[in-house]
Amino acid sequence: MKLRTGLLLLPLLLAALLLPAGCGGPAWDGPPILVFGMDGLEWSVLEPLMAAGRAPNFARLVERGVGGSLQTMIPTFSPVVWTTIATGAPPEEHGILNFGVWDPVKKEMGKPYTSNCRAVPAIWNLADDLGRSVLSVAWWVSWPAEAVEHGRIVASYAAQVQGRLLWKSGVWERGLPEHTWPPELREQILPALADGRDGGPLTEQFIARFGRIRPGPALKFRRHLAGLFHVAFRGDATHVRIMREQLERQVADLNLVYIGLPDVAGHFYWRYREPERFLHKPDPALVAELGGHIDRAYEQADAWLGEVLAAVPEETIVLVLSDHGMHAFNTETPESLEQGGLQSGGHEDAPDGVLIAAGPGVRRRGLLPAGERRLGGVLDVAPTLCDLLGIELPAAARGASLRRVLMTDEWCAAHPEPGRRDYRRGFRPPTPPREPYAGASQDFLEDLVKGLGYIDSVD
Structure with missing residues (x-):
């Protein structure tokens, strides 16, 4: 009887052996991983805020693990670097070379x-391919949402006109085709999208954090900046809410979310935070009104970090990272020229970004000394995530796992170093950029103009 049972099972065993290698992997019983991407996060701003008790969630993470820096690349364009972070491949291999196609x-x-332009799999493809569950919200160049058997994706799209103005994802309250995977996930996020509309409850949150525009010098310029800043805030706040609500439903093995507010604040308001760095000093009235906006944006990022951390188990491995740092830029430019479109915070020379890691198995080293902070580079993030997930590293990845830098000796001994695998075999070929629908760019522009008035003074 035992022999007969074995013969009956033999075809099933053979069929399992013949399944494509990408159809699954060994069961995963490790801790969940949370990756919180924060565009343009810079230690010279964050460190004093932590010391002053104004960024408590960042401070607690660093105390539980390690705070260091992450080497970036040139050019420091957001879609390029965030795609490298998600793939481990350089731009010439992953195919995302700028904000848009020339x-x-x-x-x-x-x-x-x-x-669909990306030529190599992203970390959500790799993890899903080997049976790990995935949740990704608002990552750069993630629209249209890709089909993942074991995951949920809420995509982010920057429209053509939006790109020229801001290059942040905003909130597509009018509806975005292929916004989510699975498609029915969109029904779950509709309330958050509705609250993210112009003049909705998020506008009051923005005003509470950054204040209203008051009469005074350069009013048109201040309204323009505040309007764009408001769009970025609403987009980030909406995506953080979606992330939190999805985590409350189910925490995945790999969880990723992105915000862009620190980068936007740095570009717009650096002159007013550090007026002494600029040859042409800004109007003192503008310094008084706008000089605290970067710090307030970081405080907001800290609050969002706290929201997301509250929705994951204590044993989660947490990575907070930025694609680059930020510093004073165009320092010899007259303020009048800046108001014509030049930015006072920049990163063209590729300053290191932030990397914070905490959780089970992470070395507790605290905030590293300023001259000894570099833990790795943007090419190392995807290989590190693969290692933490217990799956093979992409053969195309130029970087390596940061296991020896981030993890304890005990963790490394208990987790054999993974090999490499060519995940590109069978991956769909890249195709030209798509647009969600005809007129998407015009829709965004209309929404932006409509939103400018909500943050003016009521006086």
């Missing part, structure tokens, strides 16, 4: 890159 006829930036 139009040689019009001699201008064309449609923004979309997920």
